[in-house]
Amino acid sequence: MNNTTNTPMVSVCMITYNHEAYIGEAIEGVLMQKANFPFKLIIGEDHSTDNTRAICEKYAAKHPDVIELLPKEEINLGMMPNFIKTLKVCKGKYIALCEGDDYWIDENKLQMQVDFLEENEEYSLVFTNRHILNPSGILSNSIGTIDTYTKDDILKGFIPWTQTILLRNNKIIPSFLRKHNQCPSGDRLISYICSTLGPLKRLDNITAVYRDSGYGVWSSIPVKDKLKTSTERYIDFINMVKPNNSTELINLKINKAKLEFLRKKPISYIINMIYDNIFTKRTSFTLFLFNSFTKKYLKS
Template sequence: MEAETVMASINCVTFNHVNYIRKALDSFLMQKTDFAFEILVHDDASTDGTSEIIREYEAKYPGRVRPLIQKENQYSQGIDNISGAFNFPRARGKYIFMCDGDDYFLSPDKLQRQVDYMEAHPDCTLCIHSARIDLVGKALTESQMRPYRKSRVIPPEEIIDKSSGYAMSSMAFPARLVKELPDYYVDCPVGDTPLQLLAAANGYGYYMDEPMSAYRVGVAGSWTVEGKSGDYEGKQSAYYRRMKRTYEQFDRATGGRFHQAAESAALRTYFHTMVNTKKFDEIYNPAYRRYYRELTPRTRFFLRFERSMPGAYKMARKAFTGR
């Protein structure tokens, strides 16, 4: 597979996903395209057999599945954004598609449709779609990530300051965006937000209102699950401080072009950490009414339930989730 023939690079970051990695890789390989694509898999020194499965696929699909298997865990050494450090530099495609090893694609036409749109609209720097939520275990969650109710263009200000998150497994963007990574990407504690900021700084987005991928919720060892262990409030506070710094760095890097959007996005992050840690005085503070109204009806219901009847809420939650 020659470098110049590769149109798309699928970026897959995995760690201890032995129960999920086959489904992810198979969903990549089922893609029907009129162009060549590659699958870049970064395994962060898994200890559960994930690495062996990846090597099996590499042997079966040489040149198509291109793994980088670490001997030492890089995340534990302070490298938050594995994709930017290890996968983006070796991507040969014109476009990069994101999907962690515990998520997967649903539509065999996903790559083709997103590439077709970006090829026809060269100023589009982020192409996304809705995603089905695949729940592992029990949790109180929505059934899908659907930030908008119809296919539409997303202005850059809205990519920055959005009321609902975008599924990582839906994201596709031109590889040129990540040839040189700014400080706000490198310093950010999560990988999807700085990619979205990069896209906003260089163009606009497009949303396809169709669930062409799945996002697993509740996977042991995932960033979200690990974040809830130990000193949760301390972790949430640290997360907000780092995200606030990310938005400030972005604001400076873009010369204040998106100052209002960046400021609002940082404030929304603060509000969501208050929701996560159940700081009800802040949740119901009139200053954050805009962000409260953005919460789903289900989330608002459970917040009111817990605030007014904490004992009954605790019993109901334990009966449903076991926690």
């Protein structure tokens, strides 16, 4: 049960835009939490064109001690500015993340994660496994392979699953996000800055559902473009944070992307491409792989 207080132990940061079909389930996942500490849900509704705000207003009116719906803006701010604005209002010792089209399914999620961070001060962030719900209503799982992640893992491309994250509130986080507000991957930036403060812990529990609805920021990107987009976003991120091994990391990512690109193509396509590029054009196989990806995919 949540207790009323001016300073909650956990602030739940929830940004939402045009989520009328989903926002109720996202809010209910927070309200159902059983914890021996106070928590508060901060909703940043970004000038939706559907009934999202009206739904949020009803919940906020019914649960004024738990929900704070931020004032309506005159314009749509966009995902990153809205995220930064909402995050700044979060005053809890810890911050949990859940966007308005995802939802929690474990009523003990916050208690379990707070207990871990309270007992393990060296960690900066804790996350869990999750379900993925596709547009057909079929569930699959995202299950991690290791328990502890470091800055090196984030720099190599790993991102904890956003809707499962609980992190230590630190004043440097909003300023870091503002500095890099052109980056479309707020979850990657959050994970990186936290990893500079301490390792990240994965718990085995499945506590949340990521909704691959086809309408979210990432899920709305066509499948054929996701590899290109994820690679470009990763390169932009590396160029922003500028680690000493930037070139090595970017080359590693491009090589992985090339192999993934070819893996998803039919064998007949690959055979024809190999024939055209090796036997017809006398191009080396290595150069063929590079050209076929960068020219035909990344720069398409």
